[in-house]
Amino acid sequence: MEREFEQLGNKQAFWQQGSRILLAVSGGADSFVLLRLMAKMSRKYDFSIGVAHINHQLRPSSAKEAQNLAQYCKEHAISFYERKWEDVPHAGVEEAARRFRYAFFTELMQDYYFDTLMTAHHADDQLETMLMKMIRDGQLKNAMGIKARQAFAGGKLIRPLLPYSKEEIYDYAKKEALPYFEDESNYYLDVQRNRIRQQITPLLKAENPQILAHFQQLSQQLIWAEEIIEEKMAAWVSANVTQIEQSLSFKVSAFLTLPIRERYFTLQYLAQKLKRSCEVTITEENLQRILALLTADKAQWQLDIAATWQVLKMYDELTIGKKPTVNKAQTFHFKVGDSGFLSENEWLAIVSVDENVNLPEKVKLWSEISQPLALNFPNEVIIRKRVDGDRIQLKESLRKKVSRILIDKKIPNDRREKTWVVTDTNNQVLAVLPIAFSYLSIAVETDKIHYRLLYKYQ
Structure with a gap:
């Protein structure tokens, strides 16, 4: 010996x-x-x-x-x-x-x-x-x-x-x-x-x-086989997966071009990557559920995989990451001349059309909607999260559910939950930010415009 x-x-x-x-x-x-x-x-x-x-x-x-x-x-x-x-x-x-x-x-x-x-x-x-x-x-x-x-x-x-x-x-x-x-x-x-x-x-x-x-x-054969699999999966992940902090995302259409056997090992590779870097475990049962859901051709779905982790499919994007912090429903009252943050990524002002708005530094490069307001726009509005049953009058003869508008615009589920609506004090919806405005709140060409709603977001 x-x-x-x-x-x-x-x-x-x-x-x-x-x-x-x-x-x-x-x-x-x-x-x-x-x-x-x-x-x-x-x-x-x-x-x-x-x-x-x-x-x-x-x-x-x-x-x-x-x-x-x-x-x-x-x-x-x-x-x-x-x-x-x-x-x-x-x-x-x-x-x-x-x-x-x-x-x-x-x-x-x-x-x-x-x-x-x-x-x-x-x-x-x-x-x-x-x-x-x-x-x-x-x-x-x-x-x-x-x-x-x-x-x-x-x-x-x-x-x-x-x-x-x-x-x-x-x-x-x-x-x-x-x-x-x-x-x-x-x-x-x-x-x-x-x-x-x-x-x-x-x-x-x-x-x-x-x-x-x-x-x-x-x-030894299993070790070699695993090395071959890992090399192939690592190459695909490097080319197709985006990692931002504690989340991974990729295009579903690219993933579905892979043979079924490679889909499985790709997800398993990502699961191991998350386990090493974030100490989150994706079970075999959840791996199989993700594979099944991805082939079910459903536009959007969500699967909880741990206490604070989820898999989220939004149209052609699949993301594995931490669940977003629940944004508790808040209500804001705005009058003409008021401005302020609705969230970390949203800022709103209702101002005189000829007023030089003093924008906070952080919002200056954000996307914006600047909407001229009708003469009969109320002096005070309420800004709140949307609720089931909300409807908006898009035209005199067209009244539509806010939920239907979000579906038609293909707004992802997580963003739907964060959508703000602007109402008058009688709960009549005047706007769905930043997607739609009621015809009652939009200034017409013959109006002399006095005010505008400025919505900055990222």
């Missing part, structure tokens, strides 16, 4: 002269074997090693095991770093423990200038991990198993024992008379990994002794 390990390490550049390599050692047979092999290689190839150990304090024997490992490292002149896990959660212990371990490893890598972290995952761990992931979610992205090498904490993370079975590791540990210890919790069948290890893996190995090699093969 030592000869094979040395050849593999040289071939795959696990080490080089002057390397500083941190070993994650629990004290079990696999991590002790890694420690022994790397200690021998470090003497032969002139690099240094250190040992990182987490005392999870989940078992009475944890403290004694940590002491024994510390003593072993002292006797062999190996740097030893220990950390106790003080805040053990009541649920999700396995995932919390993993996060705690890797946070400690990151800290050691940065503080003591280690360039490589090595863990003792082996071929049986690979099989168990892939089975667990397939049982849990059946996702290609997650099914690939444990990577042999990846970037980590400014350096790299290597798992050099992945080619070896648990039996090979135990055989070597016995031959070397290593003082490893067994974690009795590995035999508790209330833990899924233990059930797979004790009840399923032996059956698979008995069915085909090559099962570990086959799963290693499958894992």
Whole structure:
């Protein structure tokens, strides 16, 4: 095993002269074997090693095991770093423990200038991990198993024992008379990994002794397949997706030109992008719902995907982002000569036509509607959000629902909810800003124009 390990390490550049390599050692047979092999290689190839150990304090024997490992490292002149896990959660212990371990490893890598972290995952761990992931979610992205090498904490993370079975590791540990210890919790069948290890893996190995090699093969193929998919999806996203702060958007027509298989992986790629940058999770169920809605040819729809996140389709634009802050209904009373902000992006004034309006600096470059007003335009108007049933008199013989006007103008749903209407004190709609004005409020050519309504928006 030592000869094979040395050849593999040289071939795959696990080490080089002057390397500083941190070993994650629990004290079990696999991590002790890694420690022994790397200690021998470090003497032969002139690099240094250190040992990182987490005392999870989940078992009475944890403290004694940590002491024994510390003593072993002292006797062999190996740097030893220990950390106790003080805040053990009541649920999700396995995932919390993993996060705690890797946070400690990151800290050691940065503080003591280690360039490589090595863990003792082996071929049986690979099989168990892939089975667990397939049982849990059946996702290609997650099914690939444990990577042999990846970037980590400014350096790299290597798992050099992945080619070896648990039996090979135990055989070597016995031959070397290593003082490893067994974690009795590995035999508790209330833990899924233990059930797979004790009840399923032996059956698979008995069915085909090559099962570990086959799963290693499958894992590598899945990694390569995922890399190909990611490259293709990244290229499409780069060319078609716009990212503004915490939102992503793209043209639906461009998306629908993709084959169905690429649509799925494109959305999955975007979901992973959002998860990394914004810590929002889009479930498989929601991915499938988005795909179905996009092919349903519905002009507008909205899908909540998290407490404060949504997917919004507005005609040919699809946006994944945070829900807009709800604008509580407000009512403004304006008289001739009044001006003011309706919102952060809207400003309104009713002024004398020959008055030189003193515009706020921020609104000067905004879009504007300047509407001359009829002589009988009321001295006081109310500006409020539209409500169901609002109607506006566009012509003497044409009265139309405000909601219908918004649909005809293809105003997106989110903007419809923000639309302001101008009414008189009797609730007669005089204008829908900035879309339509009642014929009752528009000055005719024969009128002598006294006032105008100025609406600035962006």
